[in-house]
Amino acid sequence: MDERAEASAAAAVDAARRGAIRDGFAVGIATAAYGISFGALAVAAGLDVWQTCFLSLVMFTGGSQFALVGVLASGGVAAGGSAIATAAMLGIRNVVYGMRMKPVVDAPHDGHRSSLWRTIAAAWITIDESTAVALAQTDDRAARVGFWVTGIVIFIGWNLTTFLGALIGDALGDTSAYGLDAAAAAAFLGLLWPRLKRVQAGAVAVGAAVVATIATPVLMPGLPVLVAALVAVVVGWFDLFSRKRAA
């Protein structure tokens, strides 16, 4: 490779990396902003400010956090088992993300061997957004940069906004007058919305919503959500409704 080609290749790598950093910040800041709603809803569900912040620090996966708080809001501590199961089942997708991110994080680059601490840190920030930004990049180095930048920006932002939201929720007191129960439903809808691009996902969503509604009067609070998960297992196992929606 002559010098000019080398220089232009290096410039392309730099541009890709800058693009990944930009993506990471854009997605990270947008995502971190809704930590406010999580903080407020968690306090409305009966958690204290510290419990709310602990979830954002340690659990750090929005879907599971909203779910845990949502089930506790409807069923209280008695629904604890269902709350744990729902949060854990929503966390299963992070296993798939981790498998996809492992080669991205492990690739040898600056001479460091992948250490246990780095693996733990990478796992901690393996979520929808960091995975999505990494997968959207075209070269390996940019994917790695995108993953870390997105994850770290969200981690910092999400924890700050959670704390702020929890303080706001705490100050609001009686929350049903402020419509926070409707806000929780809208938050779940926001998490679901980007996943509804296929007919199969739409069918599962409708089926699960119907099952959960029918089961609500007959089962303990918390259980209807778990029973509705069976819809995903049945549809996924037999690959029903798998036709893609016409573009």
Added chain:
Amino acid sequence: MTTWHIILIASAATLALKLSGHLVPAGFLERERPARIADLLTVALLAALIAVQTLGAGQQIVVDARVPALIVAAALYALRVPFVIVVFVAAAVAAGIRAFT
């Protein structure tokens, strides 16, 4: 079980799941059927949570201010309005209806 127990167990479980993706060799969940079920599981759980959060009141099904709020939220998401604004508007719709009825 106290609230702290629930939080600690659930956090440990979700963290362990994240770690297992990075530590366990790829295999089972890479296959088509388990990957598809894992994907749809997220959809089913979120949809069920929406239903319960919108219609549930303990063990009863109640249609109230939450339903119009959710419809407004869906319309706003369809218009690509950002998450935080939609959640705020949904709360405002429900609160407004409750204030005037």
